[in-house]
Amino acid sequence: MVSTSTHCIGPLTGNVLCNPVAPCCCEPHWLCETSQVLVKMHSKKQAPVNYYVGIDVGSASVRAALVDEFGTVVAHADQPIQIWEPQTDHYEQSSADIWAACCSVTKKVVCGVDARRIRGLGFDATCSLVVVDKQFQPLAVNCEGQNHRNVIMWMDHRAVSQVDRINQTQHRVLSYVGGTMSVEMQPPKLLWIKENLQESCWEKAGYFFDLPDFLSWKATGVTARSLCTLVCKWTYTSDGGWDDSFWQMIGLEDLVKDKYEKIGNHVLSPGESVGKGLTPEAARDLGLPEGTAVAASLIDAHAGGLGVIGADVKGHNLPCENEPITSRVAMICGTSSCHMGVSETPIFVPGVWGPYFSAMVPGFWLNEGGQSATGKLIEHVVQGHVAFPELQAKAKASSQSIYTYLNSHLDLIKKSLPVGFLTVDLHVWPDFHGNRSPLTDLTLKGMVVGLTLSRGLDELALIYLATIQAIALGTRHILETMQAAGHRINTLFLCGGLSKNPLFVQMHADITGKPVVLSKEVESVLVGAAILGACASGDFASIQEAMAKMGKIGRVVQPNHGDKRFYDKKYEVFLKLVEHQREYRSIMKSF
Numbered sequence: 001m002v003s004t005s006t007h008c009i010g011p012l013t014g015n016v017l018c019n020p021v022a023p024c025c026c027e028p029h030w031l032c033e034t035s036q037v038l039v040k041m042h043s044k045k046q047a048p049v050n051y052y053v054g055i056d057v058g059s060a061s062v063r064a065a066l067v068d069e070f071g072t073v074v075a076h077a078d079q080p081i082q083i084w085e086p087q088t089d090h091y092e093q094s095s096a097d098i099w100a101a102c103c104s105v106t107k108k109v110v111c112g113v114d115a116r117r118i119r120g121l122g123f124d125a126t127c128s129l130v131v132v133d134k135q136f137q138p139l140a141v142n143c144e145g146q147n148h149r150n151v152i153m154w155m156d157h158r159a160v161s162q163v164d165r166i167n168q169t170q171h172r173v174l175s176y177v178g179g180t181m182s183v184e185m186q187p188p189k190l191l192w193i194k195e196n197l198q199e200s201c202w203e204k205a206g207y208f209f210d211l212p213d214f215l216s217w218k219a220t221g222v223t224a225r226s227l228c229t230l231v232c233k234w235t236y237t238s239d240g241g242w243d244d245s246f247w248q249m250i251g252l253e254d255l256v257k258d259k260y261e262k263i264g265n266h267v268l269s270p271g272e273s274v275g276k277g278l279t280p281e282a283a284r285d286l287g288l289p290e291g292t293a294v295a296a297s298l299i300d301a302h303a304g305g306l307g308v309i310g311a312d313v314k315g316h317n318l319p320c321e322n323e324p325i326t327s328r329v330a331m332i333c334g335t336s337s338c339h340m341g342v343s344e345t346p347i348f349v350p351g352v353w354g355p356y357f358s359a360m361v362p363g364f365w366l367n368e369g370g371q372s373a374t375g376k377l378i379e380h381v382v383q384g385h386v387a388f389p390e391l392q393a394k395a396k397a398s399s400q401s402i403y404t405y406l407n408s409h410l411d412l413i414k415k416s417l418p419v420g421f422l423t424v425d426l427h428v429w430p431d432f433h434g435n436r437s438p439l440t441d442l443t444l445k446g447m448v449v450g451l452t453l454s455r456g457l458d459e460l461a462l463i464y465l466a467t468i469q470a471i472a473l474g475t476r477h478i479l480e481t482m483q484a485a486g487h488r489i490n491t492l493f494l495c496g497g498l499s500k501n502p503l504f505v506q507m508h509a510d511i512t513g514k515p516v517v518l519s520k521e522v523e524s525v526l527v528g529a530a531i532l533g534a535c536a537s538g539d540f541a542s543i544q545e546a547m548a549k550m551g552k553i554g555r556v557v558q559p560n561h562g563d564k565r566f567y568d569k570k571y572e573v574f575l576k577l578v579e580h581q582r583e584y585r586s587i588m589k590s591f
Helices: 035-045 095-110 160-168 172-176 186-196 198-202 211-220 227-233 244-249 280-286 300-308 375-383 388-397 402-413 419-423 457-485 502-512 524-537 543-550 561-589
Strands: 015-018 051-057 061-068 073-080 118-125 129-133 205-210 328-333 337-343 353-357 365-371 427-429 447-449 491-495 516-519 553-557
Touching: 051 095, 051 211, 051 300, 051 524, 061 095, 061 524, 073 095, 073 524, 095 118, 095 211, 095 280, 118 211, 118 300, 118 524, 129 186, 129 211, 160 186, 172 353, 186 198, 186 205, 205 211, 205 227, 211 227, 211 280, 227 353, 300 328, 300 337, 300 365, 300 491, 300 516, 300 524, 300 543, 328 457, 337 457, 365 457, 375 388, 375 402, 375 457, 388 402, 388 457, 402 419, 402 457, 402 502, 419 457, 419 502, 419 561, 427 457, 427 561, 447 561, 457 502, 457 561, 491 502, 502 516, 502 553, 502 561, 524 543
Parallel strands: 051 118, 328 491, 491 516
Antiparallel strands: 015 073, 051 061, 061 073, 129 205, 328 337, 337 365, 353 365, 427 447, 516 553
């Protein structure tokens, strides 16, 4: 939330924030500090404002925001959701748990608002796989038969052997995923279910949903799928639809026989209105009026891209000013990171997903690079260090987050040099969870070169810095691959949790040599979801119009060009690390 937000006073659970520069979201007896006067002033001086609800389902929590027609987040709430890890690389969730959290956070952000002013609702979510039976009841995606655990998460890597076999087919649809399908996509997961849970799940399944599409079905009762999810994760193409030969070749011909009823044969563009809006049951669950417009959904990273990439940059002296939107890359940084670039014509980038037509911005082709573990990697490295308890204690004593404290500590030990130069002898290869882009190699492992016997807070701060630099070097690797294929990129637009960390942002500017634009609203993903709802309501003529009006930029971070030579050398070492890892593997294979 913006820094002017205040906590609501009253019997609310979870986290709810209201923005006092906008009308209060709470019921009259749940008052926001300073808000009553502002509500009265608003009603006297301004015409009624329209609002839209954006709901974002991330890996570990569900968030909702009430966003006005100018793109201001008026209220925001979040609630954790459960993750099960029954064995290594198996990650599962519950669609019932997720929907209950969606309802809870939505009720909180719309409380007290004139329902007539809430015009639309948009969902985004991780590209996890939801399985239900023919009566839409959850089906277990596990050997334990736990039906409530009916979601295979996006980051689940159980289908490694299945994706290897799919890639060996070299089928033409693979050219639209950078030449190599990821284990995080849906076909290998479907094949895993058929081969491992044939009787208990595959034969009983009525529908396989991408999580964003499950949410729009739950809200409207319509099984239509979003073009975004199907083209990005299921091999659907906007011009050719499903390719029968692909599903037959990989052993999932069952899906062809029922004319793709189970995975989707009614496809809508993101932002298009779904059915007749909220059903009576969903309206009660969410605390919204029946019939409220519901938009065809987006994958979470794509919603983040929508929330930032189309913002007006006039007057900020950026290289992308007066340039087409194709000069920008939206980087959505959370548990993992995604790099979203668009083009007017299809560009095939080795190791980068796409091109996908109209998957994010209508009329443009999308390429999507990604890093499977970024925020999760930073957390893993920091929390696994022996000095972590000391860090926790000192951060708590100074009333700071652990990352704010680490950033301050780095400033203390850097002396006269730029902080990034502290890692001249410490290098990290960040693929602790395999490489998504641009090498598309699940078998790659993390590497650290330059460790000592020291175990203190200084060393923890240094490995934290080196990890952030490695993530930024990975971004540079992705961008250079995209540019070599034909993209012309000059500005980065960052959003997501990691964009709140100034060190993370500055390292990305310095290492890529490109200015980084941060959204005025930190919750850009939620703004992107709300933009979908705004389009579904009919209040905007197009997604592009809504993007321009509701997406606002905040701070701009320029690269320190004087440090370029140092980071060019770090990049040389970075590329050497993976070269050496492959050499080591080759040596050991000869054993």
